[in-house]
Each structure stands twice: as C-alpha cells, then as structure tokens.
Amino acid sequence: MSTALLTDRYELTMLDAAVREGLADRPAVYEAFSRRLPPGRRFGVLAGQGRLGSLLADVVPGPEELEALRDVVSPETLAWLAADRPAPEVLAYPEGETYAPGSPVLTVATTFGQGLLLETLVLSVLNHDSAVASAAARMVLAAGHRPLLEMGSRRTHEQSAVAAARAAYVAGFSATSNLEAGRRHGVPTVGTSAHAFTLAHATEAEAFAAQVEAQGVGTTLLVDTYDTEQGIRTAVEVAGPDLGAVRLDSGDLHEEVHRARALLDSLGNTRTRIVVTSDLDEHAIAGLAHTQADSYGAGTSVVTGSGAPTAGFVYKLVAIERDGAMVPVAKRSSGKRSLGGRKTAFRTYDDAGRVTGELLLQGGEVPPDGARPLQQPLPPVEDLAAARARCAASLAELPDSARLLEPGTAAWTARLTTEEPS
Amino acid sequence: MSTALLTDRYELTMLDAAVREGLADRPAVYEAFSRRLPPGRRFGVLAGQGRLGSLLADVVPGPEELEALRDVVSPETLAWLAADRPAPEVLAYPEGETYAPGSPVLTVATTFGQGLLLETLVLSVLNHDSAVASAAARMVLAAGHRPLLEMGSRRTHEQSAVAAARAAYVAGFSATSNLEAGRRHGVPTVGTSAHAFTLAHATEAEAFAAQVEAQGVGTTLLVDTYDTEQGIRTAVEVAGPDLGAVRLDSGDLHEEVHRARALLDSLGNTRTRIVVTSDLDEHAIAGLAHTQADSYGAGTSVVTGSGAPTAGFVYKLVAIERDGAMVPVAKRSSGKRSLGGRKTAFRTYDDAGRVTGELLLQGGEVPPDGARPLQQPLPPVEDLAAARARCAASLAELPDSARLLEPGTAAWTARLTTEEPS
Known part of the structure; x- marks a missing residue:
C-alpha cells in the first residue's frame, strides 16, 4: 500500500x-x-x-x-x-x-x-x-538486570502501540503484551490475566484454579483484586510451591513488594517471583531497585515517552x-x-571507551583515531x-x-x- | 483486514x-x-x-x-x-x-x-x-473565532497523525495538513510552503515569485527564513496588495504579530492576514488573543495531547x-x-442551559426533567x-x-x- x-x-x-x-x-x-x-x-x-x-x-x-x-x-x-x-x-x-x-x-x-x-x-x-x-532506555538503565515488559498498547493509538512495543524491545525491554508486534516484528509476547478474570468468578480461588488449569503452575497470578495478602495466600494454596509469579498492580508498591516477598517466603514459595506493574516510569523503577521485585511491567509511560x-x-x-x-x-x-551543508558524523571516546563527544566533518577532514563512524x-x-x-x-x-x-x-x-x- | x-x-x-x-x-x-x-x-x-x-x-x-x-x-x-x-x-x-x-x-x-x-x-x-x-478543544476555546489549523503529523506516529487530524477537526479545528486524513476521513486539508522552498532559491524574492506563480496571490508566504521584516516587504513587492497571508513561525510571536500587522498596513496590505505557527499550545494561543493574529497553526501540542x-x-x-x-x-x-453494575448516564443542566453534573442510574430510577441521555x-x-x-x-x-x-x-x-x- x-x-x-x-x-x-x-x-x-x-x-x-x-x-x-x-x-x-x-x-x-x-x-x-x-x-x-x-x-x-x-x-x-x-x-x-x-x-x-x-x-x-x-x-x-x-x-x-x-x-x-x-x-x-x-x-x-x-x-x-x-x-x-x-x-x-x-x-x-x-x-x-x-x-x-x-x-x-x-x-x-x-x-x-x-x-x-x-x-x-x-x-x-x-x-x-x-x-x-529514549524513554524505554532510561527504564532499562533503572531496572538493571531485571526484565522489563511493555504493556502500554491500550494507552496509545492502535498502530502506534505496535511500533512502541517494537521500539521498547530495541531499547532493551524483554517482551511486549502486543500480539501484532509479535506477528509483524517478531517481538516476544507475554500475558496471563487481568482483574476481569478474577471478577468473573465467584471466588478468587476459583479464578486462580481456572488459570492454573489452563496455563500451568508456572503462570503469573494477579493477586490484588480484593485483598493482596489474602490473594497471595490463595494463590499459593491453589498453585503450590512451584507458582511462577504473583503480579502486584496497585497500592504502595515499595511496601507491597516487601510484604509479598516475606509472605511468599513464609509460605515456602521462595522461588515464586514478583512482577510489579501499575503505571511505572523510570523513577518508580529506580525507586524499587532495593526491593525484591523480580521484573517490571511498564505501560503508559513507555508508550508516551515518559513526559x-x-x-x-x-x-x-x-x-x-x-x-x-x-x-x-x-x-x-x-x-x-x-x-x-552535508555532515559526516563520528563518535569520539576516552581511553576507557566512554563517549566523549560527536564530531561533524564537512570537507576532506580526517576523523581522529578511534572515532566511530x-x-x-x-x-x-x-x-x-x-x-x-x-x-x-x-x-x-x-x-x-x-x-x-x-x-x-x-x-x-x-x-x-x-x-x-x- | x-x-x-x-x-x-x-x-x-x-x-x-x-x-x-x-x-x-x-x-x-x-x-x-x-x-x-x-x-x-x-x-x-x-x-x-x-x-x-x-x-x-x-x-x-x-x-x-x-x-x-x-x-x-x-x-x-x-x-x-x-x-x-x-x-x-x-x-x-x-x-x-x-x-x-x-x-x-x-x-x-x-x-x-x-x-x-x-x-x-x-x-x-x-x-x-x-x-x-480534549487538548484541541482547549485550543479552540482559547482561539475564539479565529481558525485553527492542525499541522502536527510529523510529531507523531504516521497513523496516529491521521487519527489526530481527525480528532482535532471533531474538536473544532478548521483543517489539517495531513493529506491521508483528507482522503480517509474527509477532513479539509491546507498547506502552502516551508523554509526549504525559500532556501532552495537564490533569493527569497525568487521563491515567493515561484510560489505565487503556482498558487496565486491568495497564498500564504512564509516570511521568516532570513529576516522577517525584509521577508514581509519582499512578499508584498512580489504578490502585491492581494497577498492572502503571511506566516510567522519563529521569534517572540506577540511582538512579531504587532510588527507584521503594522508593516503590512503601512505597505497598504490591510487585507493580508497573519497566520501564526511555531509550537503553539492553548496557553500560547490565549496569550495571542489581544494581538491581530488571524489564524493559528498548532502541531506538537495538539497531536500529543498538550501534556x-x-x-x-x-x-x-x-x-x-x-x-x-x-x-x-x-x-x-x-x-x-x-x-x-451497568450504568445509564444523563447530563443535567441549570436554567441557563449550562451543565451542572452527570447522573448515573442503575435501576428503574427516572432521570430528572431536562436531563439529557x-x-x-x-x-x-x-x-x-x-x-x-x-x-x-x-x-x-x-x-x-x-x-x-x-x-x-x-x-x-x-x-x-x-x-x-x-
């Protein structure tokens, strides 16, 4: 076309x-x-x-x-x-x-x-x-070695969402929720469930059981629909010690991560990971660095360039x-x-290999040794x-x-x- | 598809x-x-x-x-x-x-x-x-009766640009620069020239003459490529008293509009309009209300929701x-x-027809008289x-x-x- x-x-x-x-x-x-x-x-x-x-x-x-x-x-x-x-x-x-x-x-x-x-x-x-x-790269730096998931499709135009998932992946995100970005660009996709799934069931335990039945115990259970502490207890009861992860999507996340980790450990689920979502930007991610969060989901702020x-x-x-x-x-x-005038660009480095600047040449000038075109x-x-x-x-x-x-x-x-x- | x-x-x-x-x-x-x-x-x-x-x-x-x-x-x-x-x-x-x-x-x-x-x-x-x-509507209120043109396509995803042009038109903008929004949705399109056109010519006068030759004297000439005052004088010399408009895209716009109006009037071009562009948002537009600007172009801030x-x-x-x-x-x-629970919504009004609130009914309640479904x-x-x-x-x-x-x-x-x- x-x-x-x-x-x-x-x-x-x-x-x-x-x-x-x-x-x-x-x-x-x-x-x-x-x-x-x-x-x-x-x-x-x-x-x-x-x-x-x-x-x-x-x-x-x-x-x-x-x-x-x-x-x-x-x-x-x-x-x-x-x-x-x-x-x-x-x-x-x-x-x-x-x-x-x-x-x-x-x-x-x-x-x-x-x-x-x-x-x-x-x-x-x-x-x-x-x-x-550019926004995603700041989140990647803030997250260190913890994986970042892009989940902001619903916050931006339906086609921008596909391009945004792709751009976040370029910058170092691990995966996206956007299925079209998977098909069109080969970005890995992830996703388990939302609050609607829990709400559709008579009890949280029923919802978790249905999800585990379909996706296995390695899935991520969203535990904050009603009461997070009870949600975690129910998740562990239903999925057992091999539950993959719990997702926290509301409240004071710093506090919630500490509580969730302590509770999971006390229940014997020391290998169950904690996924934190809920409107995270690079500053919120940096603020969670000293918690025991295992991975992050970012939505609005990554697809809208974080300001x-x-x-x-x-x-x-x-x-x-x-x-x-x-x-x-x-x-x-x-x-x-x-x-x-047309310019030819070279990046310059110090002895440690860190960027010192960028040179623009216009004529027959020779770039300095070690400068990268x-x-x-x-x-x-x-x-x-x-x-x-x-x-x-x-x-x-x-x-x-x-x-x-x-x-x-x-x-x-x-x-x-x-x-x-x- | x-x-x-x-x-x-x-x-x-x-x-x-x-x-x-x-x-x-x-x-x-x-x-x-x-x-x-x-x-x-x-x-x-x-x-x-x-x-x-x-x-x-x-x-x-x-x-x-x-x-x-x-x-x-x-x-x-x-x-x-x-x-x-x-x-x-x-x-x-x-x-x-x-x-x-x-x-x-x-x-x-x-x-x-x-x-x-x-x-x-x-x-x-x-x-x-x-x-x-929502952003466009605030600009429309700020602009009063002066027309607003949407020209932000280049600041957003290529498909968002089409939808943004359409949404701005819904909110009261008069036209867009985006040709696909014209074809796909029937939004009126406008556009004359950019700085590149002037720069491609040996002199500003040559560029203006070529544009007038192609588009007629009713066109809008962009007068700020080199020196705005000289640009306006040249525009009037080339296009004469029936020049449609001049466009100002840089500098202190408040000051530039005053100067441009005075200069145009002194040259006899009292009917030549002044189009103001250059990263306008609703606050900048409101700030120009007491100038003699005739219309506005908004780009980045309208397509990105103005914050x-x-x-x-x-x-x-x-x-x-x-x-x-x-x-x-x-x-x-x-x-x-x-x-x-499912809700039915009604807007309520005072005697002067101004909105007072919005009621959500859930059962067999009867909405108040005059409420709008x-x-x-x-x-x-x-x-x-x-x-x-x-x-x-x-x-x-x-x-x-x-x-x-x-x-x-x-x-x-x-x-x-x-x-x-x-």
Whole structure:
C-alpha cells in the first residue's frame, strides 16, 4: 500500500511550484536532526529505521493516490509524480544508536522534489519511535538486570502501540503484551490475566484454579483484586510451591513488594517471583531497585515517552545544487538556527571507551583515531536483533553523566570541528 | 483486514482459560470510563467512536490471525474464535461529547469472552483520539473565532497523525495538513510552503515569485527564513496588495504579530492576514488573543495531547451472569476502585442551559426533567460532521468553571444518584 499521502499538504504544493519552475529535479541534500533533547534528558536513542525502509520504498503514489492529488497539484506535477525515478540515497545512524543535539541522524541525498516527499514520513517514524526508545532506555538503565515488559498498547493509538512495543524491545525491554508486534516484528509476547478474570468468578480461588488449569503452575497470578495478602495466600494454596509469579498492580508498591516477598517466603514459595506493574516510569523503577521485585511491567509511560511523547527531530534542506555546485543553505531567523551543508558524523571516546563527544566533518577532514563512524545506508528490511544489540552496546559506552535519571543537560552535543564547545 | 491482533496477549490467555471452563459464553457487561481527568484538566472531549465502529467490526480473526494464535491458545479456543457469533451490543457517548471522571463513555453488553477481545482496541482508540480532542478543544476555546489549523503529523506516529487530524477537526479545528486524513476521513486539508522552498532559491524574492506563480496571490508566504521584516516587504513587492497571508513561525510571536500587522498596513496590505505557527499550545494561543493574529497553526501540542498524551480510560467488567442473574462486580484494592453494575448516564443542566453534573442510574430510577441521555448505539460508520457539531454544542453548554485554561479540577463528576458529592 502506498504511503504517499502520509504527508503534509505543503510538501505537495511546494513540489508543484518546483516542478513548474524546473527546480524539482535539482540535486539536494536533506538532514534530520534535533536542535535539543526533551527537557532534562541527557541522551536519546534513535529508533524506527527498521520500519522506515519499507515505508519509504512505498512512498511512490499509486493510481488511487494520484487521483486523490488531483485537487492538490497541477497535471504537470501529477505526471512528474507518476514517472519512474531512482530511489533517494538515504543514510542513517543504525537503529538503537544513541544521539545528541545536532546529530545528523538521517541524511537524504536526492533531488529537491523527491526529498520533500520523504520529510513528513521520516519525521513521523523517527520522532515517535525514538521518543519511545529514549524513554524505554532510561527504564532499562533503572531496572538493571531485571526484565522489563511493555504493556502500554491500550494507552496509545492502535498502530502506534505496535511500533512502541517494537521500539521498547530495541531499547532493551524483554517482551511486549502486543500480539501484532509479535506477528509483524517478531517481538516476544507475554500475558496471563487481568482483574476481569478474577471478577468473573465467584471466588478468587476459583479464578486462580481456572488459570492454573489452563496455563500451568508456572503462570503469573494477579493477586490484588480484593485483598493482596489474602490473594497471595490463595494463590499459593491453589498453585503450590512451584507458582511462577504473583503480579502486584496497585497500592504502595515499595511496601507491597516487601510484604509479598516475606509472605511468599513464609509460605515456602521462595522461588515464586514478583512482577510489579501499575503505571511505572523510570523513577518508580529506580525507586524499587532495593526491593525484591523480580521484573517490571511498564505501560503508559513507555508508550508516551515518559513526559516527552515526541523526539523533536526536524528535517532540513542543507544543500542544493546551484550553478553546477552544491551550496550549503540554512535558515537564519531567531531561535531556530540550522547548520548548512552535508555532515559526516563520528563518535569520539576516552581511553576507557566512554563517549566523549560527536564530531561533524564537512570537507576532506580526517576523523581522529578511534572515532566511530555513525552513518550507514538505511537497511531496506529490519534487523531487530541487530538494533537491540546496537542499543545495548551504545548504552554500555555512555558516560556516567548520561546515565543519571535526574533532569540534566545533554551529555554531549554533535559539533563541527571548527565550532567551540558552548 | 482483521484487527484481532491489535490486542494484549492476556486477553487471549484469559479467553483460553474461560473457554476451557465454560465461562466464555456467559453474558457480561463491560464499561469504559476514566477514574480522573489528566492533571489540571476541567473536562474531556470523547473522540474515536467514528473509527471504532469499523475497527470493532473487523475484530474477528481471519485465517492468518488464527494461525498466529496457535502458540497462544488451545485448539479448543481456536475453534471458539473461528465460530460465528452475534456482534456485541456497544453503546457509547456520541463522538465529540464532553465527559467527566466516572462517565461510562462506552458500554459493551456481550459475553465474557467476546468482551475481552474488544478491550485493548476500544481503549487504544478512545485514549488516543480523546487525548487529542480534549487538548484541541482547549485550543479552540482559547482561539475564539479565529481558525485553527492542525499541522502536527510529523510529531507523531504516521497513523496516529491521521487519527489526530481527525480528532482535532471533531474538536473544532478548521483543517489539517495531513493529506491521508483528507482522503480517509474527509477532513479539509491546507498547506502552502516551508523554509526549504525559500532556501532552495537564490533569493527569497525568487521563491515567493515561484510560489505565487503556482498558487496565486491568495497564498500564504512564509516570511521568516532570513529576516522577517525584509521577508514581509519582499512578499508584498512580489504578490502585491492581494497577498492572502503571511506566516510567522519563529521569534517572540506577540511582538512579531504587532510588527507584521503594522508593516503590512503601512505597505497598504490591510487585507493580508497573519497566520501564526511555531509550537503553539492553548496557553500560547490565549496569550495571542489581544494581538491581530488571524489564524493559528498548532502541531506538537495538539497531536500529543498538550501534556496529556493519553486520556486515561480503563475498561472494566462491571456485571456478569451468575446463577441466571446479572451480578455487579468491582475490584476493591486500594487506590483503583471501580463502581460495579451497568450504568445509564444523563447530563443535567441549570436554567441557563449550562451543565451542572452527570447522573448515573442503575435501576428503574427516572432521570430528572431536562436531563439529557448520553449513551447511544455505536454507529457502524463515521459521521464526522455530526461529531463536530456535537462537540461545538457540548462546548457551548460548558459551565464557566470548565472553560478556564488554568490548572483546576474536573468541572463535574458522574455519580450515582445514591452517592454524595465528594
């Protein structure tokens, strides 16, 4: 299905004017970057590239899209849109990579007209998926080695939910509740039961027995429908010493985890795990670090970017051919400066292998020894395992200043070799 | 295409247990409601029902979905899923209606098993679309009679963008930049040009001339790429006295609008309008009320719910048949109480026609004279014009306390006739 209409009308009206004046086929370079991170954030995690490859491949309008565009552009521009053209060259940071203000996370080398048609879709995908991955990465750091489950599908648009499950997995979550994310992207899925299941039975014991009958004693029983202490006792009576886990979804979680662990141990269920859910964000997860919680479920805050539901990427024309040469261009109005010209990005490291910064080269400059190149061709198909591994490696090389959850400033900023640190 | 997998895995594992024990076909009632509004909000606007009708009609799994569910449920449950069943009875508040904490905005009268399969999808759609509509409605109130344009597609998931454009239109926005929202839902679309278009030309004058050539002098010229004052002078020189509008997208907007109006008037362009964009939210829009801005574009804040990206609806089993009679059920654990039993909702009014509250009836009680019933069958197809009219009418009947933008508490709460106001 064509993705041609998943765009802003002005991309088409600009194209229309450009076709009329012969500008549409002029070579041009666009870059996506963020001017700043969301307030308080110290780094970002880029995600969405694995979805973007096929979405961009489908951006060519089909007959139905051309019909819909009849009222938007001239017949000449419809003909331009219907013609075959080479696909734009798209470079991007690998999926799962960290980024900083100024990082040129995606570069499109194409023509002025074709570049316009990618803008909105590139930004929609990167802004959404990276907002989720960036929040998820903070939760992953806060959770340490404890597994995190994504269960926020119901808090966001039904298709965003699928992409959010995928982005959280890239950032290090272990699994999702979303079945479509399992089918479409291969994300592991999990799920056992909700309060409705307990409420549908005359007693909690009946509900637990039915669940154990269907799912085995290794299942997770939700114990807080009526009274948590009684719920745990009933769970152990019904499932026995091999009960897999109990889930706590309400109350003062810090207190509830301590009580649940003590009670389970006193009943002999020392191997029964404790899953904690209930609107957890990175701060709540960090607050549970010294409890005996075994794993966490996060919903609303991960799918809505934990206070930053969009990553703030913009997509700007940075160079265009004029009189046979590529010329850097940039907006100059107040508060929204951009840096003209195509950039090549390298991450720099200290002797311990921690990130020290990010260099942007524009000419024939040679990157310093040990600097890591960040841009590569956008893969046409997704490799979710590679993205997840990339994210884990990039989180491991973050400087300590980036790992703090407290509000702060960006741990580094991507800058030209000629710029002074600000 | 089936929407059966746009759901949480636990809905299916609960169904599986219920099928095995013969509970799946037991008559049951579920309700969607919010326990509280997002922090500081005084009312909400419900949206998404027009999308939900067809999404719920497609929730029956097809062969591919049944194949994908083979690892999730037993063969017996697969057979249950493949069998024909009457569609659930779904009642909802009309799209565009306002709501309060406790409003039973959607009611599903069905069986225990079928009700499970709707939960995640119902919540995804209502939580997303209502978050956008609720934020949009505050912007509409702040803008007064000035038109609002939705242009946030690039700040949210590519499919959320389409739904967000639709929800903002329901709430009273005049148009969207999103072309797919135009095709799929009939929302009016607008768009002229961006900074890239100016940057692609050797001079601003060349860019403006090309745009006027393609779109006519009635177009909107973006005047802040280099220097706004010079941009306005150039726009007037190129387009003449009938230039439609100038767009301001940066700087101190309050100041910029004053300067632009004075300059346009001094140049004789008294009819040229001023469109203000640049990350506007309801507070920024209210702050521009006393300027001579003519219309506003809102992006990030409308599509992300202006600080509240999800509406907070939950979906709960409220009654189930037991021993031949429907029995109310509700969770009792701390902090997340629900109200058992199926509810019928009526809005009440003062003599001036302003909302005073919302009554929930559970038995054979008679609603007070003049109370308006809020629930109706979920329409199978959308009627966007009706939703937009419903929202305008419901916003007009809000009490003054609900119309304030300052953080406050819910203007009313839906409550049982037997409950005391809290």
